[in-house]
Amino acid sequence: MYNFTYHRPATLADAVSLLGSLEDGKALSGGQTLLPTLKQRLASPADLVDLSGVPDLKGVREEAGGLTIGAFTRHADVAGSDVVARVIPALAHLAGGIGDRQVRHMGTLGGSIANADPAADYPAAVVGLGAWVRTDRREIAGDDFFTGMFETALEPGELVTAVHFPKPDAAGYAKFANPASRYAMVGVFIARFGASVRVAVTGAGPFATRVPAMEAALAASFTADAVAGVTVPPDGLNSDLHASAEYRAHLITVMAKRAMEAMR
Amino acid sequence: MASTVTLTVNGTTVTREVEERTLLVHFLRDILHLTGTHIGCDTSQCGACTVHVDGRSVKSCTMLAVQADGSTVTTIEGLAAPDGTLHPMQAAFREHHGLQCGFCTPGMVMSAVDLVRANPTPSETEIREGLEGNICRCTGYHNIVKAVMAGAEAMNGGTLKAAAE
Incomplete structure (x- = not known):
């Protein structure tokens, strides 16, 4: 897996603002498709925005x-x-x-x-x-x-x-x-x-x-x-x-x- | 990038600095040296890497260590009692020979314990469905299913049924 920067925002507003501002960011939810994809190097986002800390979701x-x-x-x-x-x-x-x-x-x-x-x-x-x-x-x-x-x-x-x-x-x-x-x-x-x-x-x-x-x-x-x-x-x-x-x-x-x- | 993660693993709190791309299974095996959790397929299919995160079975090859920050993790090493007495499900796998080469066994046992905690008296069909995420290439699953049935009984306070032979 290529390296990336990991973010875990605590609010929906922060998650949306991160995904809007990062040039090559990707939302990480349960990761059961995304992580296998990253492991095979089929994708290489620079940033992952983990949504698990957002309570409203x-x-x-x-x-x-x-x-x-x-x-x-x-x-x-x-x-x-x-x-x-x-x-x-x-x-x-x-x-x-x-x-x-x-x-x-x-x-x-x-x-x-x-x-x-x-x-x-x-x-x-x-x-x-x-x-x-x-x-x-x-x-x-x-x-x-x-x-x-x-x-x-x-x-x-x-x-x-x-x-x-x-x-x-x-x-x-x-x-x-x-x-x-x-x-x-x-x-x-x-x-x-x-x-x-x-x-x-x-x-x-x-x-x-x-x-x-x-x-x-x-x-x-x-x-x-x-x-x-x-x-x-x-x-x-x-x-x-x-x-x-x-x-x-x-x-x-x-x-x-x-x-x-x-x-x- | 590196991050600091703190997890409770088999009852012990551990804090380590990890690369953010570190998978939970690599964290457990390479950093904590808990090598009972196996890496089989590395493609989220085989379930050899199954551990419990906050009480639920997950494939630790498909979760980042940073995602598990703050969580409670149990691996196969954490099932037996401190004096070495096997967990009833481990004892059932031994008694009913629910293994041949043993490579899938840690994942099978972790999945079986999770299944029985959610459904204390599973039918044979429910056991086979519940183990869909665990692949064994030796046994044909027959003795694994028998072991899980006996393990479930023992987990519910019954005595461990002896194998027929």
């Missing part, structure tokens, strides 16, 4: 019937939260399936979505629940947040502070995990809000996106059978040593059925 609370989760909240704390289990159980289930136990003890919601790994789990929930990503300067709609592979709508130096998840009437998440990394080869999050349905897929393409054909089919009939006949074309999907684009396209339908069966 942690915790889960109910807001407007839904959930607001601080960006620095660890996956294990979302998975183990009684409030999350009661309000959006599918989100607790999703968080409990990220990586492994040790990774969940460190990794954070904000770190995951700001990194925008195409195979990360949380993006499926951000898009699938139509969440709002709050930053130090604005709110970004979940649909507009992910813009490409490892690309988001965040401006340089902009910090995710929390994510607000509206409460669905029902939601389910299913993923086909890579057996080594537990990343989603394909993950599908389905949420119903009254008569409308949102379906979001992670792992298959460069970033989490919705599947309008499945949403229409499920709005007409909210059953696993309704989605079983909807296929997604492989065009533009990821193809790598783990799975071809055609295999991933097939998995989208299979995982959508399983997400319906896991509806809670």
Whole structure:
């Protein structure tokens, strides 16, 4: 790992001001992606700004019937939260399936979505629940947040502070995990809000996106059978040593059925 | 840049000057000479470097020593009683032969203790899921799972179940 200067600001204002003023600074949240990246020398920021000392970024609370989760909240704390289990159980289930136990003890919601790994789990929930990503300067709609592979709508130096998840009437998440990394080869999050349905897929393409054909089919009939006949074309999907684009396209339908069966 | 960190490691407070890029596992092994914590893959997959930071299992190859400043760390060396009596989970790994070459064992034991503290009576499935972050290339996991089940019982105050053979 190349050397860097480490900062641990004690307030959000200090963190934002540091990230705004440092020429080559990078925010460090749980570090479960960033530190492996630094160890492989794939990145070499001059400064790391550790967010663990900022108190305003942690915790889960109910807001407007839904959930607001601080960006620095660890996956294990979302998975183990009684409030999350009661309000959006599918989100607790999703968080409990990220990586492994040790990774969940460190990794954070904000770190995951700001990194925008195409195979990360949380993006499926951000898009699938139509969440709002709050930053130090604005709110970004979940649909507009992910813009490409490892690309988001965040401006340089902009910090995710929390994510607000509206409460669905029902939601389910299913993923086909890579057996080594537990990343989603394909993950599908389905949420119903009254008569409308949102379906979001992670792992298959460069970033989490919705599947309008499945949403229409499920709005007409909210059953696993309704989605079983909807296929997604492989065009533009990821193809790598783990799975071809055609295999991933097939998995989208299979995982959508399983997400319906896991509806809670 | 160098920084001063103060941690409580296995009950002892230590203060050291470290380069900021020093990983917690290197701090433990190279500076404190606690070499029971192993480095297996160095890519956050295998879990051989698992230690407890403020009571939770983490991969010490994926945490900076400066991030652990002010924390309480327990390594495999800190599990046994001062008189050398093994922790019930260590005793269970020995009794049920939950190891072959032993390289993954410190991480397995640390993960198992963390798992049982959070879930005192885990099922076999819960144990296998709970150990997803620990890779063993020898055993096929069968005896590790048996050891964790027996270790859990012993941690809950039961007597350590003898291996069948």
